[in-house]
Amino acid sequence: MTASAVRPAPIHAPDPQRLSHLARLESESIHIFRETVAEARKPVFLYSIGKDSSVMLHLALKAFYPAPPPFPFLHVASGWDFGDMIRHRDRMVAAHNLDLIVAHNAEAPAAGVDPFRTPTPEYTRLMLTEPLKQALTHHGFDAAFGGGRRDEEKARAKERIFSFRNAAHAWDPKAQRPELWSLYNGRLNPGESVRVFPLSNWTELDIWDYIRLENVPLVPLYLARKRRTVVRDGQILVVDDERMQWLNGETAEERLVRFRTLGCWPLSGAVESRADTLDSMIAEMLSSRTTERAGRMVDHDQSASMERKKAEGYF
Amino acid sequence: MTAIRLHPEHAEDVSDFLDRQARLPTLRFITCGSVDDGKSTLIGRLLHDSKALVEGQIETLAADSARHGTRGKDMDFALLVDGLAAEREQGITIDVAYRFFASPNRRYIVADCPGHEQYTRNMATGASTADLAVLLVDASRGLLQQTRRHAFIVSQLGIRQLVLAVNKMDLAGHSEARFRAIEADFRKFAATLGFADITAIPIIAPEGANIATRAPTLPWYKGPTLVEALETAETNTIANPDGPARLPVQWVNRPDSSFRGFAGQIASGTFHVGQKIRVLPAGRDTRIARILGPSGDLSEAIAGTSVTFTLADEVDVSRGDVLAGADRPADVADQFEATLIWMEEAPLYPGRPYWLKLGTRTVGATVTAIKQRIDMATLEPQPAKALNLNDIAVVTLALDRPIAFDPYSLSRLTGGFILIDRLSNATAGAGTVRYPLTRASTIRWQALDVSKATRAALNGQRPMLLWFTGLSGAGKSTIANLVEKKLHAMGKRTYLLDGDNVRHGLNRDLGFTEADRVENIRRIAEVGKLMVDAGLIVLTAFISPFRAERQLARDLQGKGEFVEIFIDTPLAEAERRDVKGLYARARAGEIRNFTGIDSPYEPPENPDLHIDTTQTTPEQAAEQIVAHILHDEIYEAWP
Numbered sequence: 017m018t019a020s021a022v023r024p025a026p027i028h029a030p031d032p033q034r035l036s037h038l039a040r041l042e043s044e045s046i047h048i049f050r051e052t053v054a055e056a057r058k059p060v061f062l063y064s065i066g067k068d069s070s071v072m073l074h075l076a077l078k079a080f081y082p083a084p085p086p087f088p089f090l091h092v093a094s095g096w097d098f099g100d101m102i103r104h105r106d107r108m109v110a111a112h113n114l115d116l117i118v119a120h121n122a123e124a125p126a127a128g129v130d131p132f133r134t135p136t137p138e139y140t141r142l143m144l145t146e147p148l149k150q151a152l153t154h155h156g157f158d159a160a161f162g163g164g165r166r167d168e169e170k171a172r173a174k175e176r177i178f179s180f181r182n183a184a185h186a187w188d189p190k191a192q193r194p195e196l197w198s199l200y201n202g203r204l205n206p207g208e209s210v211r212v213f214p215l216s217n218w219t220e221l222d223i224w225d226y227i228r229l230e231n232v233p234l235v236p237l238y239l240a241r242k243r244r245t246v247v248r249d250g251q252i253l254v255v256d257d258e259r260m261q262w263l264n265g266e267t268a269e270e271r272l273v274r275f276r277t278l279g280c281w282p283l284s285g286a287v288e289s290r291a292d293t294l295d296s297m298i299a300e301m302l303s304s305r306t307t308e309r310a311g312r313m314v315d316h317d318q319s320a321s322m323e324r325k326k327a328e329g330y331f
Numbered sequence: 332m333t334a335i336r337l338h339p340e341h342a343e344d345v346s347d348f349l350d351r352q353a354r355l356p357t358l359r360f361i362t363c364g365s366v367d368d369g370k371s372t373l374i375g376r377l378l379h380d381s382k383a384l385v386e387g388q389i390e391t392l393a394a395d396s397a398r399h400g401t402r403g404k405d406m407d408f409a410l411l412v413d414g415l416a417a418e419r420e421q422g423i424t425i426d427v428a429y430r431f432f433a434s435p436n437r438r439y440i441v442a443d444c445p446g447h448e449q450y451t452r453n454m455a456t457g458a459s460t461a462d463l464a465v466l467l468v469d470a471s472r473g474l475l476q477q478t479r480r481h482a483f484i485v486s487q488l489g490i491r492q493l494v495l496a497v498n499k500m501d502l503a504g505h506s507e508a509r510f511r512a513i514e515a516d517f518r519k520f521a522a523t524l525g526f527a528d529i530t531a532i533p534i535i536a537p538e539g540a541n542i543a544t545r546a547p548t549l550p551w552y553k554g555p556t557l558v559e560a561l562e563t564a565e566t567n568t569i570a571n572p573d574g575p576a577r578l579p580v581q582w583v584n585r586p587d588s589s590f591r592g593f594a595g596q597i598a599s600g601t602f603h604v605g606q607k608i609r610v611l612p613a614g615r616d617t618r619i620a621r622i623l624g625p626s627g628d629l630s631e632a633i634a635g636t637s638v639t640f641t642l643a644d645e646v647d648v649s650r651g652d653v654l655a656g657a658d659r660p661a662d663v664a665d666q667f668e669a670t671l672i673w674m675e676e677a678p679l680y681p682g683r684p685y686w687l688k689l690g691t692r693t694v695g696a697t698v699t700a701i702k703q704r705i706d707m708a709t710l711e712p713q714p715a716k717a718l719n720l721n722d723i724a725v726v727t728l729a730l731d732r733p734i735a736f737d738p739y740s741l742s743r744l745t746g747g748f749i750l751i752d753r754l755s756n757a758t759a760g761a762g763t764v765r766y767p768l769t770r771a772s773t774i775r776w777q778a779l780d781v782s783k784a785t786r787a788a789l790n791g792q793r794p795m796l797l798w799f800t801g802l803s804g805a806g807k808s809t810i811a812n813l814v815e816k817k818l819h820a821m822g823k824r825t826y827l828l829d830g831d832n833v834r835h836g837l838n839r840d841l842g843f844t845e846a847d848r849v850e851n852i853r854r855i856a857e858v859g860k861l862m863v864d865a866g867l868i869v870l871t872a873f874i875s876p877f878r879a880e881r882q883l884a885r886d887l888q889g890k891g892e893f894v895e896i897f898i899d900t901p902l903a904e905a906e907r908r909d910v911k912g913l914y915a916r917a918r919a920g921e922i923r924n925f926t927g928i929d930s931p932y933e934p935p936e937n938p939d940l941h942i943d944t945t946q947t948t949p950e951q952a953a954e955q956i957v958a959h960i961l962h963d964e965i966y967e968a969w970p
Binding site for chain 1: 346352356428430456459572581584596625636650689743748749758
């Protein structure tokens, strides 16, 4: 985006007297970014490198243009991230000169925690939630931007845009602050923080639509390619590196697959697909009848798991 | 509308489909009404009929229905929206849930609002961003108090389009007469609420009757289905492009010396490059040099757009200012009248200080008077000394400085505000501005050459306010008297404010209700401030039971000029001493609202001095306090 480039914004409505759906969402998100920066003492962007995070980064660059985003970017790396994700992250950091902080729990793997053998809820807590909380506390961040959307999941559908967290980073769904109009109350006592969700009102379709219209740079894992896979417990896993723990009789098979959501590679289920372009992928998504979180083993390990994880301090 | 969601099968069609999707308008609406009127079920049904549900959600719904459902073997659609564990267990809605669906013509964001009175604040949260409200009524029960309360809140929040969905028509024998009676009842009640459009629709939510398709069981109804009503409603009603031009400044963008931009989201109206604008509250005029929109420079920008302006002149603009079209500037005042919804357990008393956030500005504010509380059954005004949780009232507010705003009816985003508790930081209330009360431009503080510092220097001391707090009979006056004597002996100029010289004079019009206690302390704090300004060391000895008022007293004084001294005597000990015999009378019921007995005492969390009278004699306590003051006087930098 350059300030002098006047290009017809594709998301603008034919009727100049009213904002289109996407233009309205875009402006709302920018407003949320600016409001947080104006009120928080020390904000941070939780950068997960997925599609939502990528849209959020795009919006953050717009919100403060021509200044750079006035906050650091925190990536909680489990050590089992897809290689493509780390490469994409480093490309974006270099392209926009971002201030990147990588949080990682080095003690748990040394103690034998890994995504194959450790029960998933425990693995998630140790490798994602705990390092996140430690990094937030260590750096004294009082506001953290997350890419959560209300259409993702029933507990998120209930959450405020400014989601208050107590000193233990926990969410209390029964005591959320009223949030009227676009007036966000970011006032905090020492130790308290807010999680801020600029994409609260976006749907999965909005995200893809925006990526397509704005050419938002994206990790290639979202598009179908031939990848080395193995089917385990009904999920297609992509063997991303040599640390794969094989079961008896298992071998890698090439399949044409893509991902709808990304996480640690041993815990992310791929879908078989021929959609190797953004448009064909969106066409496939629109005719599919499963939710995007279905490929995320982190979520369907327990009922009401998202609410429980949020109460623990996960996003 | 049979299939709301389109399913383009081929990539070639996607481009057209998405371009159209991106350009669709969005209708934001709420469902509200009393508990058990079927709001969540209605939304679940709407999502189901619009094909917004996908496999995972239908499976989960079937499983959840079997486990927690209230509808036997049938799907319990409410479980689609009640997303919290506590909600599913109790079968109620606690907080607002936002759900999304679409038709070929528009996108929808629906907020399912809780019906319980206890969660009214969450209902108001959902309503504040809505273009339309679907108000549910149970046909077998008719209008309830909570139906009326929600209708009133919806109208106060400026929603002009209302659908009255008369649900559970099957339980009312599918009777047209019953439906018409409820409709007439509601229209009569709502006559003064300013709705531009009320559409009454008989429905049976679990069956989907008159939701997306017409109900054969209600053949006498010829009006629109709910979906038809939603399809034709007006969208984007909050940020009005035809309103007065307003940009509340969020953030000053200064990446280097060559660029100075003012960022914000246009709250109302339309701005164009070259337009003459006024910076408020200061009142300076300038012109817009550039408008940076989300995707580059714009010649014109409408309400709802996030922009960054650069200005033609070097004018002083900071966060919280409002850039307004010079032809139609906003009001500037430090007092206004508003309608207020109270959202906190702790009551609101006039005089208690809060933060007020309006647009992008946060200032100190107090409610100066409750003009009338509105009775939800009748909409009749009633007098009130305090506001309790969920009360709605017309009030006057005073701010600690002038700000720019508009009447809410003119511009929602520059006329709506929240009140924030100064200790807990909770959002305690939400209000809508009715009109300004003063033109603040006439008020100017006199800058005097003789100042607090010069007066203090003449007295040879550092002025301060020593605030003693503690239970009745804790020993506050005894210790304060000893401290004053010691200071006097050292040549310090002092004054002791206590019950005897304040209650009998300045505050003789006040009783002992919570509201009067708040006002009592406010006056003492203000008098204390004047005396500190006069250069004195002031001692106050009052129970001052509430943290909020002690915080007010602290906020009024300069930095380091307020010393909170907690005279800590346990209730049992104070009652045992009972120097004035008051505890005995309170226990006997002769004195009401007595602190410690039937009125609370909130002990200080971080007092500057904590005197435990079970361990310290009054003489020792006085020594300790004097030592603290002198230490401060010697070691702290005197401004």
